[in-house]
Amino acid sequence: xxxxxxxxxxxxxxxxxxxxxxxxxxxxxxxxxxxxxxxxxxxxxxxxxxxxxxxxxxxxxxxxxxxxxxxxxxxxxxxxxxxxxxxxxxxxxxxxxxxxxxxxxxxxxxxxxxxxxxxxxxxxxxxxxxxxxxxxxxxxxxxxxxxxxxxxxxxxxxxxxxxxxxxxxxxxxxxxxxxxxxxxxxxxxxxxxxxxxxxxxxxxxxxxxxxxxxxxxxxxxxxxxxxxxxxxxxxxxxxxxxxxxxxxxxxxxxxxxxxxxxxxxxxxxxxxxxxxxxxxxxxxxxxxxxxxxxxxxxxxxxxxxxxxxxxxxxxxxxxxxxxxxxxxxxxxxxxxxxxxxxxxxxxxxxxxxxxxxxxxxxxxxxxxxxxxxxxxxxxxxxxxxxxxxxxxxxxxxxxxxxxxxxxxxxxxxxxxxxxxxxxxxxxxxxxxx
Amino acid sequence: xxxxxxxxxxxxxxxxxxxxxxxxxxxxxxxxxxxxxxxxxxxxxxxxxxxxxxxxxxxxxxxxxxxxxxxxxxxxxxxxxxxxxxxxxxxxxxxxxxxxxxxxxxxxxxxxxxxxxxxxxxxxxxxxxxxxxxxxxxxxxxxxxxxxxxxxxxxxxxxxxxxxxxxxxxxxxxxxxxxxxxxxxxxxxxxxxxxxxxxxxxxxxxxxxxxxxxxxxxxxxxxxxxxxxxxxxxxxxxxxxxxxxxxxxxx
Numbered sequence: 001x002x003x004x005x006x007x008x009x010x011x012x013x014x015x016x017x018x019x020x021x022x023x024x025x026x027x028x029x030x031x032x033x034x035x036x037x038x039x040x041x042x043x044x045x046x047x048x049x050x051x052x053x054x055x056x057x058x059x060x061x062x063x064x065x066x067x068x069x070x071x072x073x074x075x076x077x078x079x080x081x082x083x084x085x086x087x088x089x090x091x092x093x094x095x096x097x098x099x100x101x102x103x104x105x106x107x108x109x110x111x112x113x114x115x116x117x118x119x120x121x122x123x124x125x126x127x128x129x130x131x132x133x134x135x136x137x138x139x140x141x142x143x144x145x146x147x148x149x150x151x152x153x154x155x156x157x158x159x160x161x162x163x164x165x166x167x168x169x170x171x172x173x174x175x176x177x178x179x180x181x182x183x184x185x186x187x188x189x190x191x192x193x194x195x196x197x198x199x200x201x202x203x204x205x206x207x208x209x210x211x212x213x214x215x216x217x218x219x220x221x222x223x224x225x226x227x228x229x230x231x232x233x234x235x236x237x238x239x240x241x242x243x244x245x246x247x248x249x250x251x252x253x254x255x256x257x258x259x260x261x262x263x264x265x266x267x268x269x270x271x272x273x274x275x276x277x278x279x280x281x282x283x284x285x286x287x288x289x290x291x292x293x294x295x296x297x298x299x300x301x302x303x304x305x306x307x308x309x310x311x312x313x314x315x316x317x318x319x320x321x322x323x324x325x326x327x328x329x330x331x332x333x334x335x336x337x338x339x340x341x342x343x344x345x346x347x348x349x350x351x352x353x354x355x356x357x358x359x360x361x362x363x364x365x366x367x368x369x370x371x372x373x374x375x376x377x378x379x380x381x382x383x384x385x386x387x388x389x390x391x392x393x394x395x396x397x398x399x400x401x402x403x404x405x406x407x408x409x410x411x412x413x414x415x416x417x418x419x420x421x422x423x424x425x426x427x428x429x430x431x432x433x
Numbered sequence: 434x435x436x437x438x439x440x441x442x443x444x445x446x447x448x449x450x451x452x453x454x455x456x457x458x459x460x461x462x463x464x465x466x467x468x469x470x471x472x473x474x475x476x477x478x479x480x481x482x483x484x485x486x487x488x489x490x491x492x493x494x495x496x497x498x499x500x501x502x503x504x505x506x507x508x509x510x511x512x513x514x515x516x517x518x519x520x521x522x523x524x525x526x527x528x529x530x531x532x533x534x535x536x537x538x539x540x541x542x543x544x545x546x547x548x549x550x551x552x553x554x555x556x557x558x559x560x561x562x563x564x565x566x567x568x569x570x571x572x573x574x575x576x577x578x579x580x581x582x583x584x585x586x587x588x589x590x591x592x593x594x595x596x597x598x599x600x601x602x603x604x605x606x607x608x609x610x611x612x613x614x615x616x617x618x619x620x621x622x623x624x625x626x627x628x629x630x631x632x633x634x635x636x637x638x639x640x641x642x643x644x645x646x647x648x649x650x651x652x653x654x655x656x657x658x659x660x661x662x663x664x665x666x667x668x669x670x671x672x673x674x675x676x677x678x679x680x681x682x683x684x
Contacts, residue, residue, distance in 0.1 A: 002632075020625060022448070022625050023472065023473055023476070024476065025472060061625075064477065064479065065479070065480045066476075066479050066480070066483070067479065067483065068483045078476075089483065
């Protein structure tokens with residue numbers, strides 16, 4: 001079997017053994033080497049889903065629905081079900097995921113373990129806020145059913161718990177009602193970062209969904225220029241367009257990255273100049289929420305060396321200055337990112353002890369892996385984030401220094417009491433040295 | 434085109450059968466699923482019920498199909514629960530350990546019992562039922578391994594070869610009764626049954642793709658179907674290597 005990779009295709013490390021789960025109650029045979037770590041559909045970046053020791057437990061075989069209450073929008077399903085499979089079932093019944101990340105290929109177990117967030121964080125919080133219950137298999141053979149508000153701490157340890165508290169067998173979600181599969185989307189161009197803050201504040205007041213794409217190569221007066229996309233689920237209406245899903249894919253691993261200085265500059269300028277629709281238009285939910293899912297295996301464009309995803313959060317009071325400093329540094333190095341995404345989180349406190357979302361501004365970037373050169377740039381960005389009292393997203397990290405993790409997740413030691421003694425990941429070993 | 438509105442599946446919790454069941458349900462079918470493991474079957478039936486519409490029936494029962502005395506009763510229950518039967522898929526089986534079968538003939542006979550005798554017993558009963566009603570389709574999962582005996586798994590191959598030949602005869606007999614008999618010959622499929630094997634390489638197929646091929650073959654009433662299709666070419670070559678050469682190969 002080929003070695004599972006995370007979505008940024010590095011590091012390339014192999015576990016001692018790989019085990020495929022197909023029954024949610026079966027557990028993991030004692031004969032397999034420990035520690036264990038669940039691997040869903042490989043949509044996290046870096047090494048939260050990877051291990052060099054023990055057994056990687058593949059959970060995509062746990063892909064069964066258990067119960068769906070289509071009156072109240074409550075769905076219970078196994079942990080390896082993908083968000084796409086959930087939506088295919090529930091959208092025709094008028095229910096949508098209350099919180100969704102930018103890919104529908106993630107598993108529900110992975111969404112819980114990374115407490116993922118979406119473009120509507122400012123309105124509804126993160127994925128964990130919409131989990132009604134979950135079952136956690138522990139390596140001693142016990143199964144713990146957890147609910148939000150449990151005073152045992154198992155729920156808050158497992159939501160955002162990076163798969164370390166045990167194996168999630170199933171999850172029960174509260175879905176959100178919709179009228180149809182369409183979104184009403186407005187796009188606005190902004191010519192620099194200062195304009196973004198103003199537009200974004202207005203957008204968040206009127207729209208449940210808001211996110212900005214920015215041209216991270218623009219300098220000077222144009223620094224932080226970009227396009228703000230706001231959206232809401234379309235109202236009930238009879239006249240809806242037809243929708244056909246795209247079937248494009250990247251068929252091979254190019255020997256080198258197709259993302260380089262030239263293609264990046266061209267793409268960013270082109271994207272910035274695309275026609276905007278401030279008056280709004282109807283867009284199907286798939287291209288709105290999951291634009292990159294339309295190109296299967298898009299992550300291959302970075303070539304065999306893969307790439308680094310860098311997603312930080314900066315507290316509100318430092319957000320404007322630090323975001324500016326981050327963009328200055330990136331533009332100066334010319335190591336821009338294909339997709340720089342800027343969003344502000346709301347104030348709803350996350351439920352997980354290690355949840356990433358918190359009040360402030362989050363900037364997500366990806367950089368082709370050019371070895372030392374790239375790592376030097378990321379270290380420079382770390383310095384700005386650290387100075388501003390921010391932190392990085394574990395689910396998108398392959399290299400953050402231990403101090404940045406530990407200062408950003410002050411509950412990490414309390415959390416470690418909940419780690420299953422037979423579970424670990426390379427990420428955890430790296431940041432808790 | 435055979436309509437697949439009411440289908441009984443034997444060995445329903447196997448990976449290929451479960452994917453086939455999901456796709457049949459998505460197309461509006463009602464199903465009766467027979468599986469050996471109660472927990473697995475219950476999880477599968479719950480899942481299919483969530484996927485099914487209000488008008489579709491999802492039923493099933495736990496049974497060990499090596500006990501042929503239960504077969505007639507299972508078919509009767511399926512027909513009773515669904516109201517009618519217009520398709521059957523026989524998917525149960527094991528992948529025997531060839532070495533163990535060589536050293537233990539009891540083990541060998543058990544494998545033949547599971548993979549051949551219990552399968553043809555079900556086919557015989559279904560054939561009589563469908564012949565009587567003058568419609569229906571019986572699909573059975575055989576294997577490319579049944580096309581030629583090879584040292585690495587000839588016990589399994591012999592069992593599947595028996596299934597293939599039996600189905601061939603049945604197809605011939607039932608043609609005039611408007612009943613189709615479909616022999617499915619999958620190549621390498623990435624399932625728990627093949628968990629021990631190295632799956633890198635282009636020959637491995639996903640169970641959901643095999644399932645699509647099964648449903649299409651059942652609807653069209655095809656005879657023998659290789660899945661994916663390219664196994665037809667591979668097996669054509671393997672079948673035509675002269676025995677004097679073949680016996681020296683390590684296949």
